[in-house]
Amino acid sequence: MELNTIKDAFDRVTKKQKLSSSKAQEVLEQIDREIELALQKLQSLDDLESELDYLSVLAELKTKLKDMAPPNQLESTQKELNMALSKYPKLLEKTFNPDITKAYRNTVFDTHTVNQIIASHFYRQGLFEIGDCFVAETQEPESVCSVKLLFQEMFQILEAMRCRNLQPALNWAAANSEKLKQNGSDLLLKLHSLQFVEILQKQSREEALKYARTYLSSFASDHMSEIQKLVICILWTGRLDRSPYAQLLSPTNWDKVAEKLTRQFCNILGQSYESPLNVTIAAGAQGLPPLLKFMTVMAGKKQEWQLMKQLPVPVELDKEFQFHSIFVCPVSKEQSNDENPPMLMTCGHVLCKQSIMKMSKNSTRSFKCPYCPSDIDASTCRQLCF
Numbered sequence: 001m002e003l004n005t006i007k008d009a010f011d012r013v014t015k016k017q018k019l020s021s022s023k024a025q026e027v028l029e030q031i032d033r034e035i036e037l038a039l040q041k042l043q044s045l046d047d048l049e050s051e052l053d054y055l056s057v058l059a060e061l062k063t064k065l066k067d068m069a070p071p072n073q074l075e076s077t078q079k080e081l082n083m084a085l086s087k088y089p090k091l092l093e094k095t096f097n098p099d100i101t102k103a104y105r106n107t108v109f110d111t112h113t114v115n116q117i118i119a120s121h122f123y124r125q126g127l128f129e130i131g132d133c134f135v136a137e138t139q140e141p142e143s144v145c146s147v148k149l150l151f152q153e154m155f156q157i158l159e160a161m162r163c164r165n166l167q168p169a170l171n172w173a174a175a176n177s178e179k180l181k182q183n184g185s186d187l188l189l190k191l192h193s194l195q196f197v198e199i200l201q202k203q204s205r206e207e208a209l210k211y212a213r214t215y216l217s218s219f220a221s222d223h224m225s226e227i228q229k230l231v232i233c234i235l236w237t238g239r240l241d242r243s244p245y246a247q248l249l250s251p252t253n254w255d256k257v258a259e260k261l262t263r264q265f266c267n268i269l270g271q272s273y274e275s276p277l278n279v280t281i282a283a284g285a286q287g288l289p290p291l292l293k294f295m296t297v298m299a300g301k302k303q304e305w306q307l308m309k310q311l312p313v314p315v316e317l318d319k320e321f322q323f324h325s326i327f328v329c330p331v332s333k334e335q336s337n338d339e340n341p342p343m344l345m346t347c348g349h350v351l352c353k354q355s356i357m358k359m360s361k362n363s364t365r366s367f368k369c370p371y372c373p374s375d376i377d378a379s380t381c382r383q384l385c386f
Contacts, residue, residue, distance in 0.1 A: 009084075009091050016081040023077045027070045034064050103291035115140050121277040123148045124266075126155045154265045161258050166195045169261060179268050187264050189219045189226070190257045196230055197240075197248050205237045279321065287315040327384075331355040331370055343381040347374035356381055 038061040115138045122131030160168045173188040200208040236243035327342040329352035336342045359367040360378035
């Protein structure tokens, strides 16, 4: 909603600017026409004619320009443009608060952990020299570099794939075939399929058939249709680009397999596919605006904000930032946790344990469900696991 407001304000400024520019161009053209007419009259006068005639032409031009009043014509549009321009920066400053420190809380961070996260981010992006420099500057122990070695192997494989060399990727996938199978991944088949198409293009039909028998036949039981499509391509040797299977030559197939390999590599390492630092910053950028709004309201209660154990306002994040099931008690409005888990009542409704304890006076009496007329005995409530 706020971005739409900014866009509307920007559109108003650009519209006023175009109107002002158009009006200025129109006035200049009027002045130019009058001057051209005056020059033509002056040029048509005979040299023998009196000076009075020349002065009368110039006086006529002066009168026309005065009647035209260019400054008056430009004043209204320029004034509207200036007003729009003066409002726009104020709206930007109001919406994009430059002082984000208002939402800062005196949270104690473990410097070593933060350094590890940053160094890991550099290594997982393939920025190994920058990562090494950061580790040296922060004087982190060599153990941080263990992450570097893991991701170096991955980037070596990806670099080889960019050079159309699939052997390192095939070796890694074969060595981790059991783990890939447990993850339900068909990465090994995709790699062999790419290799098969490469052989079909660059080598002989016999070599491609031999490769299919050696490496693709083992996947036939679960991926028969895909194997059949690849084998039929042998009939189109030398003209695969004109066959019904020309999409197998698309470079996007390599990009998709490279992404799949990256995901599986990170999964087997126990690492997330997305950099935790990237995710944290992106989620923080979404959560920051409501926190800044809240701090504007709480301007005189900074100390209270620092002592709060839980956020007093809901911070909505997109689905890509929601990694766990979250239950908010409809009575207390607090999120459940290990000490205050969600409890399923006999009527089918769910409240947090502390709310049930409070409503039942620590299980000494029954209470009515806040959402239906059922009488609830706290002892019959069961912890709910998502």
